[in-house]
Amino acid sequence: MAPSRSSRNSLQSVDLRALDYLTVPSANLLCPICHSPLITPVQTRCLHTFCSACISLSLDRSLSCPVDRKPLSHDDVTPAPIMIANLVNDLPVLCPNRERGCTASCARWLVESHVREDCEYASVKCAKEGCDGMVERREAEGECVHEEVQCEYCEGSVKKVDLESHNRECPKLSSECPHCLQAFANPELAAHMAECPEEIVECSASCYGCSYTSRRSDIESHTSTCHFVALSPVLQLHAERIATLELENKAIRQKLDLLVPPRPLPTPTSSTVTTTASNPMSASSQVSSTTTAGRDMTSEMQDYTFHLYSEYEQLRSDVERLNAQIRELDVKQDMARINEGLRYNDEMTGVRAAINGLRMQLHWLLANRREAGTSSPATSGNAGRAVAGGSANGGEIRRMSDSARQVVKL
Structure with missing residues (x-):
């Protein structure tokens, strides 16, 4: 007996980062690291919100907050308030099988159950006993498409699910070229279509603005x-330069996002709403004041950005000045060392001299x-004393000569 529809749940996994959203998510619900809607949001000690996997990977590389660069550790990360998780999970998303034909949409927290139980285009196990193949849920009740059949043209074995694609490649079949309407064997058709002279092609410079089209032969x-x-x-060179500038602008924008902390936009308070409701004539003045407030906020952000940029330039000049002083001190120290050695x-x-x-x-x-x-005269009366003195002096002279030899050796 074939298993019931409810018992054949899909084993297809859902990548929440690859989902497409029906509306553009608010910037307050995006992770500062992956720039995607938060997944399992967590909050740091400095009150910044990230995806749990993103901040964990970031802290494994550097123990600092990716936004304000303050010291941060794994113990300083806690689950975000439940309200943030609810706001992110309630965002409407499209079914991940939309490319196969599914047009359903639901809240993000329901998409996994939709794919697992309800999506007609999700992959499920074949209903035939003993078959391990996967089919779409809408085809699960039919006959097994994983059985091998024999091609009636080349007499080769092929599965039913691959029979249509096999017929387009079967060497015993021929197909007609859609451009020149000539028949070619299936293995030769692809090579012919790549060089068919009757095919309508675009100019090689169509990417730069040329709209001319004609047959390949013309x-x-x-x-x-x-x-x-x-x-x-020349146009290709300019395109490469533009791509390089876009990458540089993107890097500068990311650095600016790190330097300028996000500020909430001004929202009307309850007192403003009450005043507007009691006095409808002041609606236009309220709109103008809101516009002025927005302009003031923009000018304030510009002033703050200019202030940060000026501080950055000052810090860079100080670092360059310190580097120059360090190099000068190194040169002076080397010269002092050389003079001291001399x-x-x-x-x-x-001392040697x-x-x-x-x-x-x-x-x-x-x-x-x-x-x-050796030159002093020796008398007979003092012969013995001279001999004794000579021996003594000889010993003294010998000792002094020995010491002189030692000095010479030194």
């Missing part, structure tokens, strides 16, 4: 005289003592 004569084709390199080298040279002078004086004194000891 387009070359137009290309040789088309002014847009001659200007194509002074140390001069002092070491003087003094040591060499002392060494030469010491050698001279030792040489004089040796000469005085």
Whole structure:
């Protein structure tokens, strides 16, 4: 027995970020990170609202608020008020299977149940027992389209669901070219259509404004005289520059959104409503005052933006000045280090010269003592004492010569 319709729920997953909304969501309901309507909204300590997944990924990279750059951690993130979640979930969205033919729309919190239970174009499991194929819900009650059948032309095996596409590619079948009305085998038809001389094609410079169309066989004569084709390199260069400028403007706009905090628009208070109801003649004056208030708000935002820009320029000039001073200090420090090294080298040279002078004086004194000891006359009466003194002096001289050798070694 085939399962009932209610028991065959769709296993198709719904990506809430890829949904299309019937109306443009309010800017207060958009996540500052992904710029999409909030999904599982959470609130930070600095009272900014983000998607739960977006702020978690952002804090994994940098522990600061993406809006005001204040220090922020995972513990500072709490669920947003239930009113914000209700406002976002009540936004009307289109069915994600609209490309298949579904025209239904519902609140965002109902779209998953719609796809799972009610959408006729959602993918469900085939009703035939033992078949694991997927079909659309509106075709689930019919015969199984996953059974293999034999092609009557090429006698090949193909599933029923793929039979129509197989007939367009079957090598035994031929199809007619829609441009020249000639018959070609299906494998050759695609190659012929890419070069068919009877096909109506546009000028190669149609993206730059040329609206000429003709057969492919006649387009070359137009290309040789088309002014847009001659200007194509210049126009392409300008298009690339415009694309680059758009990217730069987008980056500057994002930086400006971070610098300028969002401000709520002025809303009429209850006292204003009461006054308007009691005095209808003041409606025009109320409208003019509202317009003036809007202009004042615009001028105030412009002044605030100019003030932030001037502060930014001042900070940048201060940073450049500090960088120049740091570079100057580095140069001065390098010069002082070089001068100090030169002074140390001069002092070491003087110390070496003094040591060499002392060494030469010491050698001279030792040489004089040796000469005085060898040239003094020895008397017979003082022979023993001379011998003893000579031995003693010889030992002293030997010791002094040893010390001189040590000095020389040093």
